[in-house]
Amino acid sequence: MNFLKKSEPCVLTFFVLGRPTFPVYLTKFKPMLADSFETIVQRRRSNRRFDPEVTVADEVIERSLQRAILSPNSSNMQLWEFYWIQSPEEKAKFHALCLGQSAAKNTAHLVVFVTRQDLWSQRAKWNLSRIKESLQGKEPGKLEKRGLQYYSKLMPLLYRQDPFGIFTGIRKAICFFMGIRKPFMRFGGKADQRVTVHKSCALAAQTFMLSIAAEGYESCPMEGFDAVRVKKALGLPSGAEINMIVSVGKGTEEGVWGERFRLPFEDVVFKR
Numbered sequence: 001m002n003f004l005k006k007s008e009p010c011v012l013t014f015f016v017l018g019r020p021t022f023p024v025y026l027t028k029f030k031p032m033l034a035d036s037f038e039t040i041v042q043r044r045r046s047n048r049r050f051d052p053e054v055t056v057a058d059e060v061i062e063r064s065l066q067r068a069i070l071s072p073n074s075s076n077m078q079l080w081e082f083y084w085i086q087s088p089e090e091k092a093k094f095h096a097l098c099l100g101q102s103a104a105k106n107t108a109h110l111v112v113f114v115t116r117q118d119l120w121s122q123r124a125k126w127n128l129s130r131i132k133e134s135l136q137g138k139e140p141g142k143l144e145k146r147g148l149q150y151y152s153k154l155m156p157l158l159y160r161q162d163p164f165g166i167f168t169g170i171r172k173a174i175c176f177f178m179g180i181r182k183p184f185m186r187f188g189g190k191a192d193q194r195v196t197v198h199k200s201c202a203l204a205a206q207t208f209m210l211s212i213a214a215e216g217y218e219s220c221p222m223e224g225f226d227a228v229r230v231k232k233a234l235g236l237p238s239g240a241e242i243n244m245i246v247s248v249g250k251g252t253e254e255g256v257w258g259e260r261f262r263l264p265f266e267d268v269v270f271k272r
């Protein structure tokens, strides 16, 4: 990868489906950034006891959510939503919905990460509009045509559902036959779609938590909650799913449950 050579100043252009949208300037590869990142990664621990006396400014959450929104996500479909729980009454309600666990108690804020697989059509149209807008009346080139096809044809093919599973059958058949002779992406029914949206949403949650650590506060991701009641409390439709809930606050030493244990590198990293 020539453009990532250590010492070379370079301009990296960000593409959506091969279409340049805005330039990101990478001046020089700076080890300093790696040091900061290392500090952030080491600093982030799941904290389960927050100091009730310390507040966390709204700007910290807002900045962190802005960063979360920049997370990589499948086809830029952004099939996610973030519910920021702020008021003391709502926080108390969500503490109960998180099964009364300590990680959800005395939090300065809670953010519910939600997947919105059901919004695929709207989000595909939104992406289509962005591409059309960028044309500014000009004829689409090869890359733009590919983008337009992608959101108008491929996304409906991947996400459309029907009560009889006809689309799932079509998708599975296409993948089977196309995959006989060469590598082909396998994408079938609802389960595959759920995995896709949850992957992207979890990446957003991770960006959020790293940002919270960088801002000098602590967080805890939670899957211990009553998903049915959380959905009801947020007024979400059946197509939405709760990915995880992240609590935020000023953590305490007691809030970290001991050393951080991880499997040895060799047990989980395989060089081929």
Ligand SMILES: Cc1cc2nc3c(=O)[nH]c(=O)nc-3n(C[C@H](O)[C@H](O)[C@H](O)COP(=O)(O)O)c2cc1C
Binding pocket: 044, 045, 046, 047, 048, 101, 103, 220, 221, 222, 223, 224, 225, 244, 260
């Ligand atoms: C998807 C997910 C769900 C989790 N759910 C809970 C939870 O409900 N309650 C809790 O106390 N910790 C929860 N955790 C935190 C993990 O226990 C924690 O990340 C793990 O033990 C590693 O510790 P560390 O985060 O301090 O590195 C969850 C973490 C993840 C990624």
